[in-house]
Structures are given as C-alpha cells and as structure tokens.
Amino acid sequence: MLTVILMRKVAIIGAGMTAFGEHWETGFRDLVVEAGVKAIADAGISGDRIDGGFVGTMASGRLIGQEHIGGLLADYMGLNPIPITRVEGACASGSLALRQGIMAVASGMHDLVVVGGVEKMTDLGVNTVSDILGGAGDQEWELFLGATFPAIYALMARRHMHEYGTTEEMMAAVAVKNHKHGAKNKYAQFQKEISIETVMDSKMIADPLKVFDCSPITDGAAAVVLAPLDVAPSYVKKPIELLSSAQASDAIALHSRESMTGLRATQVAAKKAFERAQLTPKDMDFAEVHDCFTIAEIMAIEDLGFFKRGEGGKATLEGKTALGSEIPINTSGGLKACGHPVGATGVKQAVEVVWQLRGEAEGRQVKGAHIGLSQNVGGSGATSVVHIYRNL
Amino acid sequence: MLTVILMRKVAIIGAGMTAFGEHWETGFRDLVVEAGVKAIADAGISGDRIDGGFVGTMASGRLIGQEHIGGLLADYMGLNPIPITRVEGACASGSLALRQGIMAVASGMHDLVVVGGVEKMTDLGVNTVSDILGGAGDQEWELFLGATFPAIYALMARRHMHEYGTTEEMMAAVAVKNHKHGAKNKYAQFQKEISIETVMDSKMIADPLKVFDCSPITDGAAAVVLAPLDVAPSYVKKPIELLSSAQASDAIALHSRESMTGLRATQVAAKKAFERAQLTPKDMDFAEVHDCFTIAEIMAIEDLGFFKRGEGGKATLEGKTALGSEIPINTSGGLKACGHPVGATGVKQAVEVVWQLRGEAEGRQVKGAHIGLSQNVGGSGATSVVHIYRNL
Secondary structure (H helix, E strand, O other), rough: OOOOOOOOOOEEEEEEEOEEEOOOOOOOHHHHHHHHHHHHHOOOOOOHHHEEEEOOOOOHHHHHHOHHHHHHHHHHHHOOOOEEEEEEEEEEEHHHOOOHHHHHHHHHHOOOOEEEEOOOOOOOOOOHHHHHHOOOOOOOOHHHHHHOHHHHHHHHHHHHHHOOOHHHHHHHHHHHHHHHHOOOOOOOOOOOOHHHHHHHHEEEOOEEEEEEHHHOOOOOEEEEEEEEOEEEEEEOOOOOOEEEEEEEOEEEEEEEHHOOOOOHHHHHHHHHHHHHHHHOHHHHOOOOOOEEEEOHHHHHHHHHOOOOOOOOOHHHHHOOOOOOOOOOOOOHHHHHHOOHHHHHHHHHHHHHHHHHOOOOOOHHHHHHOOOOEEEEEEEOOEEEEEEEEEEE | OOOOOOOOOOOEEEEEOOOOOOOOOOOOOHHHHHHHHHHHHHHHOOOOHEEEEEEOOOOOHHHHHHOOOOHHHHHHHHOOOOOOOEEEEEOHHHHHHHHHHHHHHHHHHOEEEEEEEEEOOOOOHHHHHHHOOOOOOOOOOHHOOOOOHHHHHHHHHHHHHHHHHHOOHHHHHHHHHEEEEEOOOOOOOOOOOHHHHHHHHHOOEEEEEHHEEOOOOOOEEEEEEEEEOHHHHHOOOOOOOEEEEEEEEEOOOHHHOOOOOOOOOHHHHHHHHHHHHHOOOOOEEEEEEOOOOOHHHHHHHHOOOOOOOOOOHHHHHOOOOOOOOOOOOOOOOOHHHHHHHHHHHHHHHHHHHHHHHHHHOHHHOOOOOOEEEEEEEEEEOOHHHHHHEOOO
C-alpha cells in the first residue's frame, strides 16, 4: 500500500443542510441551493470567493430526468462561470464528492470549494424508486433477477445471524437507538422514539428485515465548504481538519464476495484511513456510519474495528453505541431516522461530524468530541469511503 | 482569477480505445474493460500498479439501468480493492474524468491512475435516446417543452447565420472535412468521405441542421493512464505532459445566456487553459474540438481563438482547418465521423492527442506535432473543458 501524503492539507470551514424528509413543494434545484447557500454563509464568505465545486447525486437521470447536475447547479447557485462537477457512486456519491473536493484543494487546482450532495426521491412511486436504487447493485446479475436492496441486505443479515448468533432484536436495537438520536435532531425525517416492539411488530419487507429495519425514501441536500488548512483559521474560528480520506472497492454482486458478513471495501478503506491519520478505532470519539439497513450498521461497527466480528449486534443491544457511551454511533439519527436521500447522505455525515466537533450538536452533543469518523457505502458494498476529521 | 499552480505535474503514459460504432454483441462492461486494458498495456505496466481510477459516463442509469459505474468497473477490470469513481457532466463526462485524474495525481492522493470514458447508446430506440440526451440541457425549461439537442443547436446555427453570414454550405464543410479525417481513422464509426452535396441533400432534422450536420449515436470507450510527470519517463519513452486543465460553466438553458453564437464556458475555460500553459492559440499545432453538430465546431474554433468571431465557417470552407493546414481540427474525425459515445468522447479526444503527439496517428498524422488541445462541451454549453498537452 502506498503512503499517501497530500500536497496540501484541507479543512472544512462551512456546513449546512436542508431538513430531510418529504419535500412536496421544494424541487431538486431548490434543495441543493438551500444547502449550498447555508454552507457558504456558515463559512462567512460570499459566493464569489468559491472557485470550484462538486456535487454527489446518484440517480437524477431516472428520478427527475436531469443529468449534467454540475452545470445545472453552477447556474442555480449563481456561481457561473466557476466549474461544478457531479460525482456518482450510488449511495456513496456524497462522500465521493467530498473526496474530489479534498483532491481539488490538495492539488492546488482550487482554493475554496463547495461540496454538495442531493437527492429528490419522493416524487415517484416506491416500486419505481426501488428499481432505480437497484441500479446501485449488479443490474445484470441481481436487479434483473428481482434482487432489490432489501433482499440483498436480508441475505447478509441471515448469514450474520447464522455465523454469529445475531438476533432480530439486536438489529431492532440499531433502529431504536437511531430513532432516539434522530428525535434530538431537528433536521431528521423521523423525530419520534420507537421501541424494540415497534420494529419487531412492523411489516416484513425481506425476511428478516422489517420496515423499521430499513432506511426511508427521502428528499434532501447537504453541503460543506473546503479550504486549505493553513488559511482556514483566517475564515472561521473552528475549522475542522480532514485527517484522511480513503476509498475502496469490492465485487459489485454479492455472490462474488469472499464474505457476506462484512464489507471488505469498508475494511480496506478503514485500514487506509487509520494509517494515514496515524490513529486507531479507539481514538475515535464518535462515528456516522452507513445504516441503510440495521444489519449494515452492525457490519459497519465491526468492519471499522469498534467491535470484534460478530459482536456488533450484542454491543448495540447493550447500549454500547448510544449517546453517552464510549463510541456513539449515528448521533444524527443515521440513514435510518435522519433519512437517506442517497446522494446527500455522505455529505450529511460530514455536516453532522462538523457540528459535533464544533460543539454545536445541541441535545445530541458528544461531550469533548475531538476526533470523528464517517463511513459511507455505495450499493451493497462495492464502494466504501471513510473520512476522519479533527477539531483544532 | 486565481493562478493555478499544481502541486505535482502530470503526464499521460498510456492510451487506448475501442472501435467506435454500433456494438451489437459487446456490452457496456466489455467496452470499457477493453479500452482500460489497452491503455494499461500501452503504459507497459501490469494492472496491479494502478492505484486509482475515474470513469466518465453520462446516462448509464437510463441507458442500461446501471448506476455505481465506478464500483462496477473496479470489479470488471479486476482492480479491486482500488477505488474507481464515476464522474458525470453530460457530453463532457470524459474530460471531467480526465480532470479528476489529474487532480488525484497532482494532490498526491494517487500515483498511477486509469481514466476511462464509456457510453453504450445503441440498444434503445432513437427517440428514447434523444430524450435521455435531452437531460444534458435544462429538463424543466427546454426538454420538457420538446427542445431536444438538434433543436437547441439549430437555434444557435440560425443566429450565427443571421449575425455573421454563416451559410449551410460552411456548416456542411465541417462534416465533409471530418468525414475525410475519419476515413483515415480505423477506430471511426464512419470511414467514408462525403461531399457538400451529401450533407445539403440529406434529411432535415431541425432547420437548418440536416442529418449529416449531426453527430451519430455511438457505442464506445476510451482510456488513458496518468502518472506524475517526474517519473513518467521511467515507464514510457514518450510521455505526454498535461500542461493545463480548465473547466468553466454557463447557464444551462440557452435562453439565459448572454450570447447564442458562442459558448462563454469555452471562452472562459480556454482563457484559463492558455494562461496556465503560458501559451496562445497560435502555439497549438492541432485540436480536437466538440463538433456534436457542425455549427458547434464553427463556434468552438472561434471561442478557442483560432479564428475571429464569425469567421469560423468561412475558414472551414476554405480548408483552413483540414489536415495539412496550420491548425488541423478533429483529425480523429471528431464527434461527427469518429462517433460520439457521449461519456467516452472527452477521453477519446485525449487518446487522439496522445497519438498525434507521439507521431502514431498513421495516415492522419500532423507533421511535427508538439502541442495539442482538446475541448469538450457538456450539453449545449453549460460545461466546457479545455486541456492542453505537450510532448517532451
């Protein structure tokens, strides 16, 4: 593995997001403009200081008939002629946009970069959206044969249960915790607490996953502003340093993977991210992870090294990932309760990490938060992206 | 305007492409793997030396039901777990992928990067494809009202004719020249010469644009391999230096532009590219430009400063852009004759430039070629990307 030393260090100097939920009277363009303007205002600069941008969105072509999202947004953000580029990596699109922004600043190509993530999903029927999301997996070997995402994650859940004794109650505990966190987040799609029974008694989607094991269909956008670390303090009092950005790939179809009980892409990306930051999982004060389904969070906290393989479910049931524990997971409510506008999720994770590291997370603040991590998965794990952040 | 000084200079050390055309027995995955493998082999390295990748593709979600193209390709190229990221900017997707590759190497994030572009377009009916391509413009204000791309470029052509006296014969001359060049390129979709009459007598698509004024619907892929310039000579005898990469934006809808007879995004990107390379249009020995319609090439050679505003059509008719002239344009045959698999086009332009700068362009070689330029447009001009290349 190559040692990555970025030519220039990068910091986040602004963050903002829309409420996540069903936006019936707000379009794709409005959502991402709102988030972008909030992030730029938060950085205390005017838009004409921005000299480049990136936006993550998964399926705008199929969801709203619009491609060329970079050009569209430069226009609607009033940023012409500065360049904005769209990046796509399914549900990891947002983190990939963040990663391109980091490279843009680190390379010297750009100085002040806005990074957005957006998806407008609720305007189509659920079966259509499910088919569109299926394009994040292997269209020829999975989706074409009927395997939508709940089915794919259900296979992983069954195998995790078989190998490690993970139970449906343990998975339900992920949902209960994330709804509890989401209830403290005014941007979350769901702000109501639920019980284990709520999950266990809910409608079966793909055995053993019930509707409360699944993240929802959501509209929303999030954005951050990046600057070179050395000048970041001249813009804001609390810049957040990006300590490392790592991305890895794995087979796109589940049947080609070595294991179904963890994501190798996350394991590889995490290893790289920790090495580059010269830190270990124990150094993390909290993390935002990709809980598109409850089993995904259990695999994530194992893949990231917070818990041993097979012990993630038990740890969750015992409250070891709740606010107040040693490693609070998904203080935002995660994809499960905060919502999952797929292209926006990776950037929303960064926004939550920034708020935590600045001490601005209100009722869900992690006390003394100094170092945070985000993990964002594309599809069923063909892409995974890990970022580590630190306050100064 | 900020002075961009990249932290690390970048070179192209490998290039390859598939034949462009109608590939009835070859899928999306096969096409891009073929191009990628050719580029990596051309660089004289084995795949396991590659540590990152980018791929440009516009509309795989709608064309083949598949998103998450980065993850898919890492898998099918046998490159797991190295990261590959998809970039989208409509018909400029390929150049944007090249640009991300440059930033990845310049930033120190990656060392050896493969950049691909691909589109598989011929499996759907022409009306469906036309609707999908319309997503490169303004879906709400143009496409929804019926304005597909031939209509949008027809408006620009009419205005150019009105303001500058450009004629239909001058536009036809673009097609005639590019078919003549394409006839010397074994990778081109059309390898037959045509006459002015062929164009003038062909079916009207959107007045004044006839079918021979339009680039075709094409399947194809292209790829290059990037490396830090300082180590590039250790890999290959003839590395090609990337002197500058510039991108700019403009309003996505034609009705919001200041002018309809040129693309401001190209003008801004060209100005930046020339400044960064400390060169002028006169220093270019040849160029690959975005001739999605014949009028687009006329605007491009004016926007890039090769000819004065309004004189591009006359210059073309007089043979001033043909092979053997001072500034040969589209020696590959351009989008018009080589074909236009939209996501692949920007990378194909880079491949043609590399071949010319290495002296490997066979019957269409520009003698003494030392510096080349490529210009790639997204949609009707909301994005434009200019790259300048030099042999060592």
